[in-house]
Amino acid sequence: MEAAQLARRATDGPWLEGSWGWRDDATGCRVTASTPQAQPELWEQYLDGAFQSYKRHGLEWVLDLDAVWDGNDTALFFAATDPDGRVVGGTRVVGPLRAPEDSHALEEWNGNPGAAVLRYMIANRIPFGVVEVKSAWANSQEYGSRALSRVLARTALPTMTLMGVQFVMATAAAHVLEQWRSSGGVVASRIPAAAYPNDNYRTKVMWWDRRTLAIHAEPDQFKLMCAEDAVILRRASA
Template identity: 40%
Template structure:
C-alpha cells in the first residue's frame, strides 16, 4: 500500500492530515490511518465492517451509526486490509476534546460508583490533549485474527501522536484488557466496571499516555510500535522514567522505565 506521511504540527486541524500507514509484520495486514473526508470510500467500508461485527453480538446500537456516518465527529480512523483489499478491522478516533461533557462514553458510569473520579480524570487531562478510540473491531474467521487485534490495539496508542495530543482514552470489555495492557494501556483500576452495553460485559476505562506507554508495554509490542511510528514518519519521544504517571485519585499504577 502506498501512503503519504501524516503531517502533524502544533495547532494543525486534524481533518487536514494526510494519509499514513504501515504493514503489521506479524499478521501481514496493511493498516491505513486517514480521515473520512480524505478517504470516503474506505471510511464507508470500515463502517460497514463495524456494523457487521457489532450486529453479530447484538451491539450495533453502540456504534451510533446515524450520528457518525458523515464523518464529522471522527478526527482519524484506522482500517486494516487484506491482500484483496477487503477491510478486515479498524477503529475510529474522536477529539481532541475540549470539555469532559463531550465524552459520551463516560455516560454509562452516570449514577454509579466511580463516576466523579472518572470525570475528574478526564477533566485533568483535557488541557494536555485527549483523544478517544471508538468502534474498534476485527472480522471473525480471518487468518491471524489475534495478531491483528494486537495491531489494532497498538493503533490506539499511535492515535494521540498522530493528532498532537498526549492521551488516548477508551472504554473496553474487561476480557480485552490484557491485550491493551500489552500496548501500554493502563486500566483505571479503582473505577468499578459497568455492565455496558448490557449485562454480558464488564466495561472498564483505559488510558494510553504518549509519554509513558513504553514503560508499561510488553517489550515485543513496544519494539513493533517503534517501527510503526517510523513507518508513519513520526519520531518517538525520548524515553523517560515513570513511577506513578497518573498520580491522582482513582488511578493506581507504578513501573520503572526500561
C-alpha cells in the same frame, strides 16, 4: 533515534492531511490512518465491517451509525485491510476532547459507580490533550481476535502523533482490554466496571500515556509501535 526517545518525543501535530499507512508482517495486513473526508470509501467499508461485527453480538445499536456516518465527529480512523483489499478491522478516534462531556464514556457510566472519578480523570488530562478511541472491531474469524487486536492496539502511539496529544482513552469489556494492554494501556483501577452496554458486560476504562508507553508496553509491541510511528515522523519531516 532510540525507541524510548521516540515515544517521549513531543509532537507538533495534528498532522491530518492525507493518509498514512504501514504493513504488519505478522498478518500481512496494511493499516491505513486517515480521515473520513480523505478516504470516504475506506471509511464506509470500515463502518460496514463494524456494523456486521457488532451485529453478531446484538450490539449494533451501540455504534449509533446514523450519528457517525457523516464522519463529522471522527477526527481520525484506522482501517486494517487484508492482501485482497478487504477491511478486516479498525477503530475511530474522537477529539481532542474539550470537556469531559465530549467523552462518550460518561454516558456509559451514567448511573454506574465511578462516574465522578471518571469525569475528574478526563478533566485532569484535557490540558495535555486527550482523544477517545471508539468502535473498535476485528475480523476474528480469519485472523483470530488476538492477532488483529495487537495490530490495532499499536495505533495508540500513531494516534498521539497524528493528533498531537499525550493521552488516549478507550472503554471496552474487561476481557477485550486485556488484549490491548500489550501496547502500554493501563486499566483505570479506581473506576468500577460499568454494566454497559447491558448487564451481561463489565466495561472498564483504559488509558495510554505517551510518557509511560515504554514502561507498560510489551517490548516487541513497543518496537513495532515506534517503527510504525516513525513512518509518520519521517513523512512529516520530509
